[in-house]
Amino acid sequence: MDADEAVETIQREMTAFARRARASAGRMHPELSLVSYTLLGHLEERDGCRATDLAAHYALDKSTVSRQVAALERARLVERRVDPDDHRVQVLHLTEAGRRILAQVTDSRRAAFRERLADWPEEDLRRFAGYLARYNAWATPGEEG
């Protein structure tokens, strides 16, 4: 396999993966779509943020985020706190239930990945992880690939 073939393969396999990931994530965790999971994860990581920040970070329309957040709030997984300094702003926070579900889905996803990667030598795992991180890091904030 030369470099061009390798690029072809990377393109094809990344595409194949992307095509399937969303649906399979939904099947694995009916209670939390891939998007919801991502948003909840962001909230956990940042310990709360604004809807606008989510929209910017994930290149989603603010209306999309608004509806996602509304659904998450209905499900009692996030709560909104109006920013006292700027009444336009709602700072989003995970609820206890949100934190719990997030942890649970994360565990289950981790287990699935672990199973899938069970027979990989550690050296390969490390390299694969490094390649993926490097690949994804290419996108400059706000635009994606």
Next chain:
Amino acid sequence: MDADEAVETIQREMTAFARRARASAGRMHPELSLVSYTLLGHLEERDGCRATDLAAHYALDKSTVSRQVAALERARLVERRVDPDDHRVQVLHLTEAGRRILAQVTDSRRAAFRERLADWPEEDLRRFAGYLARYNAWATPGEEG
């Protein structure tokens, strides 16, 4: 980075990639969605096949494929030929226009990937390609990750 951390990273990065891929593919090629692109590519590779084969191969419902194919036919990118040996079957083939569009999108995607991977050493490209193929190959037909 130990093996567990590597699995974590793989999970996180694959998830991040999946979340973004569809939208960005759509932005790059408004004329051909990721699914349409994939189906057209399969048709080219196999030199024609049945809708049922596409559904099985990509873990899509037959109704989904049926509608996708209908759209591609309306756009004159594929044509159906009734199998003379089994009149239930329609063998799908790329049209000239389909072949042209597919080549064009493939080129443009390849260019994007190439740019993104431009400064990678060939050895890394080969390994990354191999890892991805191996990762995706894990899924047994019908179920995914």
Next chain:
DNA sequence: TCACTCAAGTTGTACTATACAACCAGTGGC
């Protein structure tokens, strides 16, 4: 101060991708 502009978010509308179920139409065994 008041009007204007900008930012955050919501809502109306539309579209795509998808699944599931019900169906129709050939095929093939018996």
Next chain:
DNA sequence: GCCACTGGTTGTATAGTACAACTTGAGTGA
């Protein structure tokens, strides 16, 4: 010839998304 099976279409419903119009609050300049 009947029946089960297979390939495919259509009806219906849902999720996720974008864009445009709107509401409300904040800041700014004359």
